[in-house]
Amino acid sequence: MQIEAPPTHAGAPKAQGERRGLVLVHTGPGKGKSTAAFGLALRAHGRGKPVHIYQFMKVPSARFGEHRAFAQLGVPIEGLGDGFSWKSRDLEHSAELARQGWARAEATLRAGQHFLVVLDEITYPLRYGWLALEPVLACLRERPPQVNVLLTGRGAPAELIELADTVTEFGLVKHHHQQGVPAQRGIED
Template sequence: MQIESPPVERDRQKPEGERRGLILVHTGDGKGKSTAAFGLALRAHGRGKPVKIYQFMKVPSARFGEHRMFEQLGVPIEGLGDGFSWKSKDLEHSAQLAREGWARAEATIRAGAHFLVVLDEIMYPLRYGWVALEPVLAALRERPAHVHVVLTGRNAPQELVDLADTVTEMRPVKHHYQAGVPAQRGIED
């Protein structure tokens, strides 16, 4: 590792534009997409801002670590699905749940009562064709100006990348699965 001197002067101009709601996309094959979105949710909640989290692939009865913590904090988190497609016993039912879930999420976005709306793992129902892309893009374009929306999942469609204000692509550099270490509660849940 090479040691470097810390900067002593600001090397960039401070933006002077108007503050507004942002569209943020966390995508890519690496770990951390949902975790980053949950971090933003905690940050907003910590500032007293109303937050709503929708998880498109988790079941409504899910009790992962994030559910337990958000419930303790009073941050609403809602599972909209029936698990990942390879666990589904009826893919048409999974698709119907995704469409119904999108209708709830869209209503929340358009209502404007929340500072931040998280659409966790929405890329899966988009890619599977369970939720049409154009209505999602329309809701994002037409949302109230103060509403921030975070969308997560692998392989974000280019149209969504183009519309977003900030896109972060997580890429794996090294992953414990490759060394044969299984998922662990508190890290992957």
């Protein structure tokens, strides 16, 4: 490791623009997109800001670690799907759930009552053609100006990346599955 001197001044000038709601995207092949989104949701909730989380691929009855924690905190988190496509018994039903879920999420975004709305794993129904991209982009453009929205999932469409204010690509360097180590509760649930 190369030792370096700590910075002695800020690297960039302070932004002078007006605060407004942002569109943020977490994409890429690496782990941590949803986890980072949940961290941002916790940060907003900790500041007393209303947050709503929609998970497009999780079932409504899901009780993963994030569901348990957010329930204790009073942050709404809703599963809108029926699991990942390889677990689905009926892909047309999965597509219909995605469309119904989008209608709920869109209503929340347009209502303007939340500081942050997380659309977790929304890129999958977009990529599978279960949701049309243009209505999602239109909603993001037309949402009330104070609403921040964070969209997650691999393979974010170029049009979404172009619209977004901040895009973070999560890259895979190394993954424990490559070593034969299975998913672990509390880490990947």
